Amino acid sequence: MADPTRPDLVDLGEVRLSHLGQFEAVAAAFDTYHAELYSFLRRSTRDERAAEDLLQETFLRLTKEVDAGRTPEHLRAWLYRVATNLAVSRGRRATTARAWMGEHGREASGARAESPEDDVVAREGRTTLEAAMASLATDARTALLLSADGFSGEEIAAAIGRSHAATRTLLTRARIRVRLALEDAGGVG
């Protein structure tokens, strides 16, 4: 799928990577998509190091696919789908870890235990929109980012592994929550 907002990018979705050698195919994919994928993963995970890890994992999986002769037909969509799965899975693990820390760490010590992600938000001083999006759960935030990157509702549903109806509900609630947060932050001063 071509991205009309990014004319600088070459869309490999219509190119048969198998026409290239395996090394060249993955290298071309990396050179074309790593920048936007990294940005997507940074915002999705809100964690610089995690984004780097997941970016590498995404392209390692592409390497395996190409090696196995299963070169993705629509490369950009495939890469986003893999990156989304990795980011959402990481988000679920982080939620579980925070819950565990809440039961066994923070309450026992009585100390404030903010998540690394919260810390990142505070340090980066992100924009109001990004702050509103940062307050969403990882899957909701990721779905919004995919939409912002030009993917349709159906493609987002496929990427996050939810039904059409569940994805519609997820995205709708996320959009309204962001809107209300932005209106709330607008101030009456």
Next chain:
Amino acid sequence: MTTIHDEFLELAAAAIDFELSESERIALGRHLDECAACRRHVIGLNADQRAAAALPILTLSPATAAAIRARTLRRQPVPRSTLRMLAIAAVVAALVVGAAVVGAQLLRRADRDLSDVDPTFQPDASFGIETAVFTPGAVADVIVTDLRVRTAPTVDDSKSAKLEPLLGRGTQLRIVQGPVRADDYDWYQIEAIGWPHRGWVASGDHDGSPWIQPQGGGSGSAKLSRDEAALIAGLRPDAAIDCRPRRTRLPARSTTGVECHVNAAVVTRIGLYRFPTRRDAAMTYLERLDSYGVRPRTGDCLARTEGDRAWEAGDGTQGPPADRATAAGSPPLVTGRIGCFHDENGTANVRVTCGTISVGILGRDDDLADVERWAMATSDGTTTTDEAPGICPRGT
């Protein structure tokens, strides 16, 4: 409670990513034709989508990109991230700290002595600006596992006995009095609902982490500093709804801010801001109106025209400098004023100055007159135009 407007707002949000059915499209179009507020929300939803699409690319350093590229092409996974290692270290550290604290608590409990309590103990009543404020009669929830109740507001065992048992998470407390400041804690005398306890609890840790919180985070009991609570102390009851501190992006010159989520038929939200002087409040007010093209002594809000007027006497005449504000091209202006404008969303806004307090009022739609009348109304429902607006807190 979901309203019909909420349902159509959800439909409008869904339309950004999904094809609506024909019946959905028709129903949405009809509703938007009749609902100006909904149209503004939809405009906002679409603007959010455009803004999200225009977020700048977050860039990877060329060196890191090159390293990942090389590792990918060599199929050599990156070493486990330092973040993951730090997370493991944090868990271990938390367990160590937790064990130490629990151990210390056990030691303190074992050392409990009820016999040596000084009944004349008087705590320091000073009060930190960030300390939570609960009003007498308010109901709070315990949000930590074990909360200690003492017979006096101090951790000094020679002056205060510890009561047993500790109160568990979710226990409801009724605030009797407080806060008082002692031993670097803010203390409240409480009654534990369903328990025999009547004593003193600290409302949070030294670092501000709360141990009790307003029940449900509900109206009238949000975590406010004393200065913030004072801002709304004399506020009209129908406006003092769900008030929360505002500590960032305060208006110029202001020192304290509170926003109340009124959510009434005419008004959605109000903000109250304290200034060092009444002149400061008036100058910020005038600048705010000027930023929307509204000049002093123009227009008529009750006639639905953006404008400004004085609600106190003497406007346009000389007076003590402290009681006069200035604007280019205008005569001396009294500091008690009320004005209105439409913001960038087309929503009616009214601003009022009441001594050293300024009140901002955000309407529900574009009707300036409705919002001005709401601002002017007194608590008994009457409206005047030549006295302090009813929205001004009593005593200002």
